[in-house]
Amino acid sequence: QRLILATRNAHKVTELEAILADAGIDLELVGADAYPEVPDVKETGVTFAENALLKAHALAQATKLPAVADDSGLCVDVLGGAPGIFSARWAGRHGDDRANLELLLAQLSDIDTPHRAAHFECAAALALPDGTERVVAGQLRGTLRHAPAGSGGFGYDPILQPDGETRTCAELSAEEKNAISHRGKAFRALAPLVREALGL
Ligand code: ITT
Numbered sequence: 001q002r003l004i005l006a007t008r009n010a011h012k013v014t015e016l017e018a019i020l021a022d023a024g025i026d027l028e029l030v031g032a033d034a035y036p037e038v039p040d041v042k043e044t045g046v047t048f049a050e051n052a053l054l055k056a057h058a059l060a061q062a063t064k065l066p067a068v069a070d071d072s073g074l075c076v077d078v079l080g081g082a083p084g085i086f087s088a089r090w091a092g093r094h095g096d097d098r099a100n101l102e103l104l105l106a107q108l109s110d111i112d113t114p115h116r117a118a119h120f121e122c123a124a125a126l127a128l129p130d131g132t133e134r135v136v137a138g139q140l141r142g143t144l145r146h147a148p149a150g151s152g153g154f155g156y157d158p159i160l161q162p163d164g165e166t167r168t169c170a171e172l173s174a175e176e177k178n179a180i181s182h183r184g185k186a187f188r189a190l191a192p193l194v195r196e197a198l199g200l
């Protein structure tokens, strides 16, 4: 019984392999890139959960295998939750992490630290070929720095300092990030449902 991961983001693959292995799901995770015939899913949902389910269902239907997907992003309080579901293309081009981060910093340049609260959010979705679905959310709250620090992780990691930390997410080890992250929380909560679906 194989579990298919509906993502084209290599950083998510790396994090999810470790998170799911720690949760007792020691299966081969095959990224969506292994199924080039599966069309790219348009993320037409208005929530992380809707988009994660769209991606999971598309791959489960195409492969007839259980599929999991992640939709995630950064929500900034003073921007009313933006970039939110638009995090991957905030500066225009999908997946241009550096441009997205720099645009966001420019937009927040006048905002002082006490008003720079933000959180990462992740929706973790499981879809089965029979149409069954599950989705759970995880969050990581913190404060946005004025300048990037650290080289680990991806996306907005160099500017989010988790509450209770002195370092940014990009200065944490992979294990430290997974232990507290939105993605770690969401997929650890999804893990029992995945095990059940796979008959483990
Ligand atoms: P798939 O849809 O193929 O999974 P994607 O990169 O397009 O990959 P999303 O639409 O979920 O994924 O966008 C996620 C964006 O949110 C990503 O580009 C980052 O900018 C940001 N993001 C998500 N998780 C993050 C994390 O753990 N650390 C930093 N930034 C993160």
Ligand code: NA
Pocket (backbone or CB within 6 Å): 043, 051, 071, 072, 085, 086, 088
């Ligand atoms: Na998205």
